[in-house]
Amino acid sequence: MQVIVNIVVLGSLYCLICCGYVLIYRASRVLNLAHGEIMSLGAYFLFTVAMSVGSHPALSFICAILMSLVLGLIIYQFLMRFMAGESAFAAVLVTIAMGILLRGLTTLIWTSQDWYPLQYLGIENASHLLMGDGVISTFGIIAVVSFVVIYACLFTSFKFTRWGLRMRAVGENPLFASQRGIRLHRYYAVSWALASFSAGVAGMIQACDSGLNPGMFHIGLKAFPVVVVAGLDSLAGVIPAAFIVALVEILAINYISPQASEVAPFVVLLGMLLIRPWGLFGTKEEIERV
Amino acid sequence: MKRKILAGMLVCLTFVVFLVPPAMAKDPYVIGFSMAMTGRGSGIYAPIKDAFDLYFKEINAGGGINGHPVKILIQDNAAQPSKAAAQAKKFVTQDKAILLMNAALSSTFAPMIKVAKRYKVPIFFAGSVCPKEVYPPNPDPMQFCSTGFAAKYDSRFALSFIKEQSKEPINLGLVAMNIPVSRGEIDFAEELSKSMGIKVSDKEAIPPPTPDYTPFATKLKSAGANWVYSWAPWVTEVKTLEALRKLRWKGKYLAFAHIQAEEELARLKDDNFYVFGTNAFFSDDLEIHKAIKEASLKEKTIYPHTKLVEGWIAAMVLEEILKKVSWPPTPEKVRVAMGKVKAETKGLRGGSLIWTKDNHFRTINYYRVYKWDSAQNKIVTVKDWTPLEVK
Numbered sequence: 001m002q003v004i005v006n007i008v009v010l011g012s013l014y015c016l017i018c019c020g021y022v023l024i025y026r027a028s029r030v031l032n033l034a035h036g037e038i039m040s041l042g043a044y045f046l047f048t049v050a051m052s053v054g055s056h057p058a059l060s061f062i063c064a065i066l067m068s069l070v071l072g073l074i075i076y077q078f079l080m081r082f083m084a085g086e087s088a089f090a091a092v093l094v095t096i097a098m099g100i101l102l103r104g105l106t107t108l109i110w111t112s113q114d115w116y117p118l119q120y121l122g123i124e125n126a127s128h129l130l131m132g133d134g135v136i137s138t139f140g141i142i143a144v145v146s147f148v149v150i151y152a153c154l155f156t157s158f159k160f161t162r163w164g165l166r167m168r169a170v171g172e173n174p175l176f177a178s179q180r181g182i183r184l185h186r187y188y189a190v191s192w193a194l195a196s197f198s199a200g201v202a203g204m205i206q207a208c209d210s211g212l213n214p215g216m217f218h219i220g221l222k223a224f225p226v227v228v229v230a231g232l233d234s235l236a237g238v239i240p241a242a243f244i245v246a247l248v249e250i251l252a253i254n255y256i257s258p259q260a261s262e263v264a265p266f267v268v269l270l271g272m273l274l275i276r277p278w279g280l281f282g283t284k285e286e287i288e289r290v
Numbered sequence: 291m292k293r294k295i296l297a298g299m300l301v302c303l304t305f306v307v308f309l310v311p312p313a314m315a316k317d318p319y320v321i322g323f324s325m326a327m328t329g330r331g332s333g334i335y336a337p338i339k340d341a342f343d344l345y346f347k348e349i350n351a352g353g354g355i356n357g358h359p360v361k362i363l364i365q366d367n368a369a370q371p372s373k374a375a376a377q378a379k380k381f382v383t384q385d386k387a388i389l390l391m392n393a394a395l396s397s398t399f400a401p402m403i404k405v406a407k408r409y410k411v412p413i414f415f416a417g418s419v420c421p422k423e424v425y426p427p428n429p430d431p432m433q434f435c436s437t438g439f440a441a442k443y444d445s446r447f448a449l450s451f452i453k454e455q456s457k458e459p460i461n462l463g464l465v466a467m468n469i470p471v472s473r474g475e476i477d478f479a480e481e482l483s484k485s486m487g488i489k490v491s492d493k494e495a496i497p498p499p500t501p502d503y504t505p506f507a508t509k510l511k512s513a514g515a516n517w518v519y520s521w522a523p524w525v526t527e528v529k530t531l532e533a534l535r536k537l538r539w540k541g542k543y544l545a546f547a548h549i550q551a552e553e554e555l556a557r558l559k560d561d562n563f564y565v566f567g568t569n570a571f572f573s574d575d576l577e578i579h580k581a582i583k584e585a586s587l588k589e590k591t592i593y594p595h596t597k598l599v600e601g602w603i604a605a606m607v608l609e610e611i612l613k614k615v616s617w618p619p620t621p622e623k624v625r626v627a628m629g630k631v632k633a634e635t636k637g638l639r640g641g642s643l644i645w646t647k648d649n650h651f652r653t654i655n656y657y658r659v660y661k662w663d664s665a666q667n668k669i670v671t672v673k674d675w676t677p678l679e680v681k
Contacts, residue, residue, distance in 0.1 A: 002508045002512075002537070003505075003508065005504075006502065006504050006505045006508060009502060009504070010501065010502050010505070013501055013502065014501075103328075104328070107327075107328045107332070111336065111592055111593065112327070112328065112332035112333040112335075112336045113333055113550075113593065113597075114333055114524070114525065114550060116557060119557060125536070127535075127536045127537065127538055129538075135536065135537050135538055137504075137536045140504075206501060209502075210502075210503065210529050210532060210533075211525075211528075211529070213333060213525065214328070214332070215330060215498075215499070215525070218498070218499030219499055219500075219501045221499070222499045222501065223501075249505075250505045253505045253506060253509065254505070254509060257495075258468070258494045258495050258496055258497070258506055258509075259468050259495050259497065261497060261500075261505070262468060262497035
């Protein structure tokens, strides 16, 4: 039972992290390699708010989530906007440079110390007994619930709302969308904000569950194979891909060796690249173009 | 005539101002310190800068050493070997440093040692894990180390402590980070456990960027471990413990006390979490602790005073070395001085730190064990200074 719980929690965390990669790629065809840094910034926002505003957990989370949303908008407005129309490679290089900058800023502002936002939020990460002797932590539950809620909201919005339809149009054919009067930059900015928001939520949950330090961005990179397995432009593909990678990783820990968990996601990635290079649900033409 | 005298005076004045070195200015002892202030593992290395800044500010304010100030050139290598190599070369060739220092991951050692050997400048590891070349009986003549944690020695003490504490049969779980130095020590602990009659029920080498430690903790718990011993960077030690506690594991956990340990014991308030180390905690409230705390608060250091002890000890050792280096200093004089050091640690360690010609590590390693005591609501000493001879 515990193994299943571990897979569900890890898979949910990967879903939360990878959502942002796909949203940005799908809308603007930019592979954001600073996603891990954006995720850790979300966690630092929570820590800062919890320390300064006070120990009201809900208020702290809301403020930090808003800050994450604004971060995405700022990144688009002041940096990525100027990459519109440039080659995908140039945009990727810009995101790499942005990642280095954000990492440096993080260390300058918050130092290299380990921080624990829960200390300031005044809540406990208790463990809860499940059926069959399985145990899950409070923030494990929050990770699962957040993943379900965020994905349900995104799918519903893309399917049934006007802006969701426009987002899809922008992603599928920006030229036609633009000719139909859709403001591309507005929807690109929204995709960056949503990506930053979901990454921020993942970072906050991770920080509450096991602390915060500048090395957290590595987790964002570790989740990257999930996106390629899913198909870079497929949000629906992220869910099975995340749970496949989590399953392989945890089986590797249990039945091969703990060290094997480090390479397990990349073994899945290599397998997928050999069999289906465009991922589980990705668009074949897109991956060839990149 | 007046014009000639005036011109002569001007020439003399120019000569005095620009050509003659100021008679009163003292040249400093120049030390080149390459440190991981950012990047992987920087959480334990960066506070060393704070400690050195505080310590040598005070030394220089008091007239320096042998009448000369000490200039510590600190540069951030971000835990990257190429940066460490470039910095070491700059320190030696441009800044004329008489000693190189390192506080970073072991991957930065080789390029710095190469520079040290090429230019015959000794290298002092202060805060980074001690390379095996400093151990007796045949240490490398150019390498020295003052860092508290030490492979092959720490586990000897740790396992004997576990054995001494346990009244029932021990099922030991071992935890490393999946990096060579930590894995090597835990492999050593596994072998040592067998020779001591301790049953090892599980061994986990956890990769560094791990989002969730629960799967590893699940294995340790399922294996029936009633004691877990971890010798790894703090992040792995403490996150594995927290994951075990989330799984409602009730066993005892022993980890090496890195610089974060004192604050973390107070945060976790776990009666079965033991930390062992070579540096005294501030809870001991020694005179030297008061001095460090006061200096840290006065200068508003970036890192809290509880994290400055390792750097402070290295600074004490450096002061002791430089006292023996007569002016003008040369790398060779420094190397000779380092071969016979006895640094008084004023209680920060169990005894003096002694380097000899055939031991560049220390002749005796003193260990102490601390834990949180809920009944007293404070950190308590479980086992007082225990010497371990280093041969």
